[in-house]
Amino acid sequence: MTKIKTRDRILNTSLMLFNSVGEPNVTTLLISDELDISPGNLYYHFKSKGDIVEELFERFEEEMLDLLTVPEDAEISLDQKGFFLHMLFESVSRYRFIYQDLVNVLSRYNQLQTRFRRILKKKTTAFRTICESFRRQGMMEIEPEQLQSLCEQLTLTACYWSSFDTLSHLHDRESVDPGKGVYQMMHLVIPFLGIEEQEEAKLMSRDYL
Amino acid sequence: MTKIKTRDRILNTSLMLFNSVGEPNVTTLLISDELDISPGNLYYHFKSKGDIVEELFERFEEEMLDLLTVPEDAEISLDQKGFFLHMLFESVSRYRFIYQDLVNVLSRYNQLQTRFRRILKKKTTAFRTICESFRRQGMMEIEPEQLQSLCEQLTLTACYWSSFDTLSHLHDRESVDPGKGVYQMMHLVIPFLGIEEQEEAKLMSRDYL
DNA sequence: GTCTATAATCGGATAGAC
DNA sequence: GTCTATCCGATTATAGAC
Numbered sequence: 001m002t003k004i005k006t007r008d009r010i011l012n013t014s015l016m017l018f019n020s021v022g023e024p025n026v027t028t029l030l031i032s033d034e035l036d037i038s039p040g041n042l043y044y045h046f047k048s049k050g051d052i053v054e055e056l057f058e059r060f061e062e063e064m065l066d067l068l069t070v071p072e073d074a075e076i077s078l079d080q081k082g083f084f085l086h087m088l089f090e091s092v093s094r095y096r097f098i099y100q101d102l103v104n105v106l107s108r109y110n111q112l113q114t115r116f117r118r119i120l121k122k123k124t125t126a127f128r129t130i131c132e133s134f135r136r137q138g139m140m141e142i143e144p145e146q147l148q149s150l151c152e153q154l155t156l157t158a159c160y161w162s163s164f165d166t167l168s169h170l171h172d173r174e175s176v177d178p179g180k181g182v183y184q185m186m187h188l189v190i191p192f193l194g195i196e197e198q199e200e201a202k203l204m205s206r207d208y209l
Numbered sequence: 210m211t212k213i214k215t216r217d218r219i220l221n222t223s224l225m226l227f228n229s230v231g232e233p234n235v236t237t238l239l240i241s242d243e244l245d246i247s248p249g250n251l252y253y254h255f256k257s258k259g260d261i262v263e264e265l266f267e268r269f270e271e272e273m274l275d276l277l278t279v280p281e282d283a284e285i286s287l288d289q290k291g292f293f294l295h296m297l298f299e300s301v302s303r304y305r306f307i308y309q310d311l312v313n314v315l316s317r318y319n320q321l322q323t324r325f326r327r328i329l330k331k332k333t334t335a336f337r338t339i340c341e342s343f344r345r346q347g348m349m350e351i352e353p354e355q356l357q358s359l360c361e362q363l364t365l366t367a368c369y370w371s372s373f374d375t376l377s378h379l380h381d382r383e384s385v386d387p388g389k390g391v392y393q394m395m396h397l398v399i400p401f402l403g404i405e406e407q408e409e410a411k412l413m414s415r416d417y418l
Numbered sequence: 419g420t421c422t423a424t425a426a427t428c429g430g431a432t433a434g435a436c
Numbered sequence: 437g438t439c440t441a442t443c444c445g446a447t448t449a450t451a452g453a454c
Contacts, residue, residue, distance in 0.1 A: 006438090039440095044437065100311075103310055107230070146400075156366065156370065157362070157365065167329070188362065248448090420454085424452105426449080426450090427447085429446090
């Protein structure tokens with residue numbers, strides 16, 4: 001039985017609350033209440049609420065930048081792409097509070113803006129790299145213009161799917177299964193795959209439903 | 210020279226401010242300041258800030274429900290679809306404050322949630338109707354599973370494209386041109402069109418860039 | 419209809435004891 | 437490290453004069 005440090009408990013609980021009711025609706029009092037500690041104690045560990053947000057963002061950023069480092073020249077299989085998407089959605093979903101109120105959050109902690117934009121850009125690049133690999137392997141056929149549009153679409157979907165999903169189907173706020181998002185992104189790619197690959201991808205995508 | 214009623218000036222200015230800096234960042238004081246009226250005066254016309262939001266939402270809702278009423282049995286041309294998308298993005302963009310902080314706004318004015326969801330649903334249905342029409346005319350070929358996925362994707366994009374666009378390319382906040390969104394949505398549909406229609410749609414989509 | 423002044427509340431943050 | 441008590445600032449909203 002390892003005792004978790006208060007500092008970490010604060011981070012974990014904050015993340016949980018942010019995700020479930022939205023960062024702007026979470027007061028420092030609510031956090032300390034949930035943890036059964038005093039507000040003063042919270043401020044002993046973090047000098048402001050913004051610091052909590054920032055540290056959570058940093059964790060997210062690290063995960064993402066790490067995940068998005070796709071080797072330029074690798075031969076990527078459909079399975080690997082599926083796995084990649086799964087991981088991606090997993091991360092995004094774990095820090096979905098950032099996406100849920102994106103404009104608001106980024107406007108109040110504006111140092112985060114450029115950093116977020118960098119992640120976004122890297123995301124698009126990663127998708128492009130994957131598509132290029134598919135193309136080299138003869139699994140995909142697509143014009144440059146379509147490719148650009150597709151990669152942006154994939155990036156958009158990776159960002160907003162979770163929020164959109166929770167919104168349109170009003171299942172509980174606590175658990176968001178990343179599956180449907182992976183499914184949806186697979187289906188964006190399918191039209192541009194070769195015939196055999198299409199079937200393979202369709203089968204695979206169904207596992208995520 | 211018609212004098213605009215104060216009540217309407219409040220609504221217009223609020224909308225403008227909401228869109229440009231985000232609804233949560235707009236205080237009643239900021240609104241009255243911008244209008245060179247007193248805060249008291251504002252509260253004479255609206256009993257709360259929420260009432261302003263609600264009335265703006267109502268305008269939006271009306272526009273949308275009206276726009277989204279697509280006749281089931283009409284034969285829709287690509288041009289008409291383009292026009293429809295243009296109108297759609299125009300409306301969404303004019304009330305983009307709702308989308309920019311969707312979760313936040315809907316959580317604080319929770320009577321709006323179900324109404325928003327209704328719009329969302331109608332949007333998906335509209336897209337489906339259009340696609341069905343395309344199919345009847347032999348312009349489109351698509352499996353049921355793909356169709357479902359496509360329509361949801363179109364709905365998602367219609368919602369979030371503007372926010373996503375302003376975010377990733379940091380052009381000024383005031384003007385959002387709906388063009389790129391229409392382009393993007395066209396490209397979602399293109400893979401499922403017949404060969405001649407594909408070319409036509411590609412040409413058309415470029416006008417929106 | 420519009421103003422000024424002010425109340426009421428709330429959330430973030432600090433001081434100082436234990 | 438943690439608590440209690442408290443302050444400060446911002447924001448919504450109201451009262452009452454003009």
